[in-house]
Amino acid sequence: MDTKDLRIIFIGAGNIAQSMAKGLLNCSYVKCEQILAYAPSDRNLKTFQNFGCHTTQNLHQIFFDSQSSDVHYxxxxxxxxxxxxxxxFWSSLKDKVQPNQWDKIFIVSVMAGVSLQTIENYLSPSLKHNLAxxxxxxAMAINAGTIGLYWKPWNLTQKLWSEKLPELLNKLGKCQQVDNEEQIHSIIGVAGSGIAFIYTVIQAMCDGGVSVGLSRQMSRELVTQTVMGAAKMVTETGMNPIELRDHVCSPAGTTIAGVEMLEQGGINATIINAVKKSTERSRELSK
Ligand SMILES: NC(=O)C1=CN([C@@H]2O[C@H](COP(=O)(O)OP(=O)(O)OC[C@H]3O[C@@H](n4cnc5c(N)ncnc54)[C@H](OP(=O)(O)O)[C@@H]3O)[C@@H](O)[C@H]2O)C=CC1
Ligand SMILES: O=C(O)[C@@H]1CCC=N1
Known part of the structure; x- marks a missing residue:
């Protein structure tokens, strides 16, 4: 399938749909006319209209451009x-699929806490293999997202989508395919929700900078550059973060004095527990 024949439909037009659409448009992977967003109210659709994308509040209109036989959704x-x-929700969606469209549709769930099995139970046999x-x-909004992808082994036989979907997701950041749906819960802990933990750390560091006399703006610039530098050091050197930390800590110096405070506050356990709690919550939602 040529990417120009791809039509991307967002069912739900909120935070995560907008992040994806922004990322796809930023890198020109698709044109705005290839994207449609559906939501029951116009609250979020305005953002998609500003992107130049199609929008609708009518589920009957989601399969646009259906006159072209090459179009895939x-x-x-x-x-x-x-x-x-x-x-x-699923039955009203299924009703809108014409019999000749089944093999042209691939469904990707972005939802936390909804297993593929749950969705399969609601889909007709023709659609349930086209599912990931x-x-x-x-961070997909700036093409720096972290994305976990899971599909059941039989979906891998669908060469068209097994190539196209990872290609698209890699435009939005880094996509890691996992072979066990359980790992999606863990990916929520470190990435889906995990990004919010990092924002919390950034905010706290910025507050610290203000507390020691920097302006809010300067503190934010220094902290964000430091966080980006640290992430790049870990990825580009391939070194263990603790080894990199050791290179900063002089004996009886300033860094070890601060590290001691982090340890006293239980930072390691707190962050590990945050990841575990999000992961557990995801499992809980899936029940
Ligand atoms: N936000 C994040 O960082 C992440 C979110 N997710 C998952 O993505 C999903 C969406 O989250 P998020 O974008 O944050 O949520 P939002 O609340 O921002 O968006 C939800 C969207 O769903 C729409 N909606 C509500 N009811 C229906 C319906 N019956 N049919 C179709 N659309 C409907 C809302 O419509 P309206 O605009 O009219 O209110 C809104 O556009 C969740 O399942 C979440 O687990 C996954 C990873 C990260
Ligand atoms: O907080 C949530 O439930 C969603 C899922 C991952 C990120 N946000």
């Missing part, structure tokens, strides 16, 4: 988990 399900577990699950984070 990638549906990203970007609704809250309680909606994604609702039989009525991703766990991204909002």
């Amino acid at each position: 990638l549906l990203f399900i970007c609704v809250k988990p309680n909606i994604g577990k609702d039989f009525g 699950r991703i766990m991204p984070n909002t």
Whole structure:
């Protein structure tokens, strides 16, 4: 399939759908006319209209450009988990698929806490093989997302999508394919939700900078550059973060004095527990 024949449909137009659409448009992977967003209200659709994308509040209109036989649809399900577990949601979506469209549609669930099995139970046999699950984070908006991808082994036989979907996701950041759906819970802990933990650390460091006399703006610039530098050092040197930390800590110096405070505050355990709690919450939502 040529990328120009791809139509991307967001069911749900909120934070995560907007992050994906922004990322796809930034890198010109698709044109705005190839994207449609559906939501029940116009609250979020205005953002998509500003991007130049199609929008609709009418589910009957989601399969646009259907007169062209080459067109294929990638549906990203970007609704809250309680909606994604609702039989009525899936049956009203299924009703809109024409019989000749089944093999042209691929469904990607972005939802936390909704297993592929749950979705399969709601889909007809023709659609349930065209199904995958991703766990991204909002940094897709600047093509720096972290995305976990899982699909069941039989979907890998669908060469068209097994190539196209990772290609698209890698435009939005780095996509890691996992072979066990359980790992999606863990990816939520470190990436989907994990990005919010890093924002918390950044905010605290900025507050620290202000506390020692820097302006808010200067503190933020220094902290964000430091965080980016640290992430790049880990990825580009391939060194263990503790080894890199050792290179900063002089005996009886300033860094070890600060590290001692972090340890006293239980930073390691706190962060590990945050990742574990998000992961557990994801499992809990899936029940
Ligand atoms: N936010 C994040 O960082 C991440 C979110 N996710 C997952 O993505 C999903 C969406 O999250 P997020 O974007 O934050 O949520 P938002 O609340 O920002 O967006 C939800 C969207 O769903 C729409 N919606 C509500 N009811 C329906 C319905 N019956 N049919 C179709 N659309 C409906 C809303 O419509 P309206 O605009 O009218 O209110 C809104 O556009 C969740 O399942 C979450 O787990 C996954 C990874 C990261
Ligand atoms: O907080 C949540 O439930 C969603 C899923 C991952 C990130 N945000």
